[in-house]
Amino acid sequence: MGISPWQLLILLVIVVLLFGTKRLRNMGSDLGNAVKGFKKSMNDEADDKDSKDKKKESLQDKEQHDDSDTSGKS
Numbered sequence: 001m002g003i004s005p006w007q008l009l010i011l012l013v014i015v016v017l018l019f020g021t022k023r024l025r026n027m028g029s030d031l032g033n034a035v036k037g038f039k040k041s042m043n044d045e046a047d048d049k050d051s052k053d054k055k056k057e058s059l060q061d062k063e064q065h066d067d068s069d070t071s072g073k074s
Contacts (some may be wrong), residue, residue, distance in 0.1 A: 016024065
């Protein structure tokens with residue numbers, strides 16, 4: 001019940017006839033660039049989240065260190 005190789009070949013021929021190889025190549029490269037941009041932005045967002053978490057942890061450590069210094073002086 002799936003798509004046979006012949007049906008895929010016929011579909012490919014129709015698409016090439018409708019759009020042409022140059023336009024298909026341009027669409028493919030545009031799609032590839034869009035996927036790369038999406039992946040890059042997702043990685044940047046994850047890196048930003050990690051850096052914010054590290055900053056938050058360092059601030060908490062600093063506050064705990066400062067609290068222990070002030071409690072020792074009393």
